[in-house]
Structure formats: C-alpha cells, structure tokens
Amino acid sequence: MKLSRTASVTASLLLAGGLVLTGCSSPGATSEGNAGGSSSNVAEAQGALTKENFADRMSKAQLEAGSVHITMDMGDSVEGTIEADMVVNEDPQKVQMQMQMNAGGMDADIRLVDGKMFMNMGELSQGKFFDLSTMPGGAGDISAMLDQMNPGAQVAGFGDALTDFKADPKGPEIDGVATTQLTLTLDTKKMFEAQPQEGVNIDDIVAALGETTVYDMFVGPDDLPRRIVMPNVGGVGTLSQEFTAWGEPVTVQAPAADEIADASALQG
Numbered sequence: 001m002k003l004s005r006t007a008s009v010t011a012s013l014l015l016a017g018g019l020v021l022t023g024c025s026s027p028g029a030t031s032e033g034n035a036g037g038s039s040s041n042v043a044e045a046q047g048a049l050t051k052e053n054f055a056d057r058m059s060k061a062q063l064e065a066g067s068v069h070i071t072m073d074m075g076d077s078v079e080g081t082i083e084a085d086m087v088v089n090e091d092p093q094k095v096q097m098q099m100q101m102n103a104g105g106m107d108a109d110i111r112l113v114d115g116k117m118f119m120n121m122g123e124l125s126q127g128k129f130f131d132l133s134t135m136p137g138g139a140g141d142i143s144a145m146l147d148q149m150n151p152g153a154q155v156a157g158f159g160d161a162l163t164d165f166k167a168d169p170k171g172p173e174i175d176g177v178a179t180t181q182l183t184l185t186l187d188t189k190k191m192f193e194a195q196p197q198e199g200v201n202i203d204d205i206v207a208a209l210g211e212t213t214v215y216d217m218f219v220g221p222d223d224l225p226r227r228i229v230m231p232n233v234g235g236v237g238t239l240s241q242e243f244t245a246w247g248e249p250v251t252v253q254a255p256a257a258d259e260i261a262d263a264s265a266l267q268g
Helices: 003-016 040-045 054-065 138-148 155-161 187-191 202-209
Strands: 067-073 080-085 096-103 106-114 118-119 129-131 162-168 180-187 210-218 223-229 239-244
Touching: 096 202, 155 162, 155 180, 155 187, 180 187, 187 202, 187 210
Parallel strands: none
Antiparallel strands: 067 080, 067 239, 080 096, 096 106, 106 118, 118 129, 162 180, 180 210, 210 223, 223 239
C-alpha cells in the first residue's frame, strides 16, 4: 500500500465527514478557550446564521474552543465506530488528532502530531505504528492534508462550491443544546478541487458521492457544530458525526521510538 493511497483515504474521510468544511479564519481567534460563556453570548448577539456569515462565525468559534471530541458513524453498511479527539489551530503544524477506528473489519489508531502522521493498523502492522512522513513523498502528502485542516484554507473554494443554503432556527435539541439546522448543497467537484490531494482522483470521488453533496449541520447558539449528517455517502448509507466536549483539554502523543515500524512495508 503506497502512502498516497493511505493518506488519500484518510484525508477523504476527514473531508467528506465535514471536519474541515467551515472555512474562514479570524485574526482574533486562538486555539485556546472553551465553548461556553462569552462565546455563546457573542454568537447570539450577532443574530442568525446566514449564507454570508456562517463559515466565518463557525470557524472562529472552533478556533476559540480549541479542541473537540468527534464520533463518526460511517453508515448502515459499515459496522463499527470511529472516535477522534482533535486540537484545532489555524497553524497546520499545531493541529493534533488521535483517531481510533474500528470499522469495516479494520482496527486502526491514527495520530497527527507535530506535523507527522502515524498509523497503527493492529494485526496488519503487527501492533506497530508506521511514520508515514518517512515514506517517499509522505511529508508532502501530510503537509497538504494539514493545510486542508486549517479553517482559513477553505474559504476561497467553499464559496464557489456552495450552490444552496437553508437555515432553520428551530432545529432539534442535541445533548440539551438548541440548534439551528443548516442544509448546505455543494458542487462535489468544486469542493474537492478547492482542496486537492496528491493521489486522489476527483472524478472517482464525484462518481462515489454524486455531482452534489448535501450536508445537514446542526449548530448551537455558540456557533459550534453539534452534528453533521451526509445522506447516502458512496451508497453505504448516512454518514454522521457528533461533536462533543468542545474546549476540553486534548493531548496527542507521538508513538515512542520502539512503537514505530519500518514504513517501507507499505510501499509497492
């Protein structure tokens, strides 16, 4: 398995799941803070979310919160769970994430830390981590992925990709939080063209997801997403993500030297 394939699949999951969808950074935003208190009051004072302001407001709120826990359901046809803890930062090198995947018969521990990506695939990697940045072209692939996880990197192409926007201020209550339901329709090709990845064939993504991609985003009064839903992703059913623990401390540690295997085994 080549790095471009491994990194591309992981990046596509992140992108299609909406982790990096809401993109416009704010000069005043930082990576520290929490989702409550003044953030909520400021968001409410700004009024309703609109097509013109929702990306900027949501991105700023996420940067101010600084961290989040994500639970992903990959659809009815893919059994298992994906759980991730993530540190959000507008500096790609400061983004951190640890994802535990037990889905589709695959167990994996994926870590992004200090600009590097490590992957432990259980029995397939004999319980060891591969440092994917050490593979030919790996550092470039991972750098591109991290750039795409920067909220500020998304805004230019996102505006072109958005073809329809609807906001229902009476969305469902999620974990005790009242939400606004945003229904976004995007041109799939334009969305991925705005965030190109080496080794990813955009036409294949369009064939799998369709010419348009619909997201339902459920946003709290603090401008933080509580749930994102995509219907019938690639024919496997509804993909959904739950966002909790905004602003709670998250630390991701790189594997120890004796936990890292020779990544050349992935090549060929």
